[in-house]
Amino acid sequence: MENKTGRRPGSPQTREAILDAAIEAFTQAGYAGTTIRGVARTAEVDPALVMHFFGNKDGLFDAAIRSGGLPLRELGDVLEGDVDGLGERLMRRYLSLWEHPEHGARLRAILSSAASSPAAAAMLTEFLTNEVLQPLAEQLRGGEAETRGILAGSQLIGLGFARYVLKVPPLASLDHDQLVACVAPVIQRYLTGDLPLV
Amino acid sequence: MENKTGRRPGSPQTREAILDAAIEAFTQAGYAGTTIRGVARTAEVDPALVMHFFGNKDGLFDAAIRSGGLPLRELGDVLEGDVDGLGERLMRRYLSLWEHPEHGARLRAILSSAASSPAAAAMLTEFLTNEVLQPLAEQLRGGEAETRGILAGSQLIGLGFARYVLKVPPLASLDHDQLVACVAPVIQRYLTGDLPLV
The missing domain is CATH 1.10.10.60 (Homeodomain-like)
Incomplete structure (x- = not known):
């Protein structure tokens, strides 16, 4: 047939x-x-x-x-290389993913699905843990690396949501260099800075 | 009738x-x-x-x-008072809203609606701008206060999403004091710290 x-x-x-x-x-x-x-x-x-x-x-x-059809795996590439520049590399890659015509729509679909369905949230969490946080933890080699990774992830998720889903005006109008200057130090502190984690 | x-x-x-x-x-x-x-x-x-x-x-x-039925207005209270403690006050109030049995479900409903409907996203943005960011800007009295507010908001939104919607394990298991110690300095820096904004 x-x-x-x-x-x-x-x-x-x-x-x-x-x-x-x-x-x-x-x-x-x-x-x-x-x-x-x-x-x-x-x-x-x-x-x-x-x-x-x-x-x-x-x-x-x-x-x-x-699948390669959804763009989260793309974030994995930037884990390679100098750990001190990781915050900025993650930020720039993440912003360009959201601004890619297909990838941006897909990131939105992932967030929206996870926000509305506990099953989708659990699958996204498992994916993030295995495919992003664990490779990141190997790169960082320090204690509490997964906690550091998801703290950084929380800032990235919220930035994507506020800028590209809500489109709150003052945030939506900043250019990449301004955003990187404001937010990359936060990502970098979560990943490699002094944090009060046991 | x-x-x-x-x-x-x-x-x-x-x-x-x-x-x-x-x-x-x-x-x-x-x-x-x-x-x-x-x-x-x-x-x-x-x-x-x-x-x-x-x-x-x-x-x-x-x-x-x-309406008072949705909890975002609750965040407004903590704007009063010492501006140096604003990051920590916002964090503690926000965590307790998410962990309130009714308010947490409502925050989730707001995020989920905004993620799936551009109309809902636009309404949430208008509400945040008028009811949270503008009062915050008056409190901060500095330049770019709304941009500072939404940068702080982006971290809070992402933290709520990662901890309470996705429930990513290492983040979901931190207690309030640990979370405040890790994240409140970020909120505070966005609100009152040195930022490369014009």
């Missing part, structure tokens, strides 16, 4: 097409507005095939976060 | 009952899951009456943010 796209059900290409459709749906409609049936329709496959590959909507979201 | 609760349509008590139902709906079901019809059903009024008072769902959300 072939579907009308000519892809065989069960092939890696079909899985990829379903995942693309899911990322598109999470981006456009958020977690609540995304359905297995809608994703299947966009990917031109039977809903049963979506469930075969991903189980349920949570499985789709998990795969979407993990 | 009286409805079955004995409230007259159009009375202030009826408006209040509709608003309570709306806050409950935004908290439980988020922005996307809230409907005029559902709010009317909970408040035991005709949907036309909800529209009479609030126009549409956006009007309901706007009224919900502004």
Whole structure:
């Protein structure tokens, strides 16, 4: 049996097409507005095939976060290199992700999904822990490195939310150099500064 | 005409009952899951009456943010007093709001609604600007006070998101004193420290 796209059900290409459709749906409609049936329709496959590959909507979201299609993995690259410049490198990469036409919409979809669904929040947390905080901890090699990482992450998440989701005027109008000058020292202090952590 | 609760349509008590139902709906079901019809059903009024008072769902959300029923106004109190202790006072009040059983759920509903709806984001931004940032600017009396306020706000928003929505383990397990020691200096620097703002 072939579907009308000519892809065989069960092939890696079909899985990829379903995942693309899911990322598109999470981006456009958020977690609540995304359905297995809608994703299947966009990917031109039977809903049963979506469930075969991903189980349920949570499985789709998990795969979407993990795939190259969502941009969190991009942050991992900047961990390499001089630890003293990490705050600034993270800030600049993060700002450019939000301002990328596709990646920005996807970051928004991730935040929105995590804010509205405990299941999505748990999956994002697991991803951040395994793919961002643990590599960061290896880079920092100090005590409490994961706590340092998520404190830095909290500032980045809030900055993205205030500047790109809420678009609060005085924050939305600062340029990258001003933002880096104001916020990168905070990120850097969380990562490598003196913190009262046991 | 009286409805079955004995409230007259159009009375202030009826408006209040509709608003309570709306806050409950935004908290439980988020922005996307809230409907005029559902709010009317909970408040035991005709949907036309909800529209009479609030126009549409956006009007309901706007009224919900502004009412004492949502907790952002609570942050205003701590603006009074010694400006050098503002970072710590804001942090402690904000943490206790998130850990309050009703207020925490409402903060989550606000974030989730703003993340999923540009209209809700615009209303939250207008509220924050008029009710939090402008009073804060008067308190600080310095240049760029609103920019300082929203930089501080970005850290608070991200901290709430990471600790109470995502519940990332190392952050969720810090106690208030540890959090204040790590984060209040950041808030304080944004509000009153040396920042490279023009």
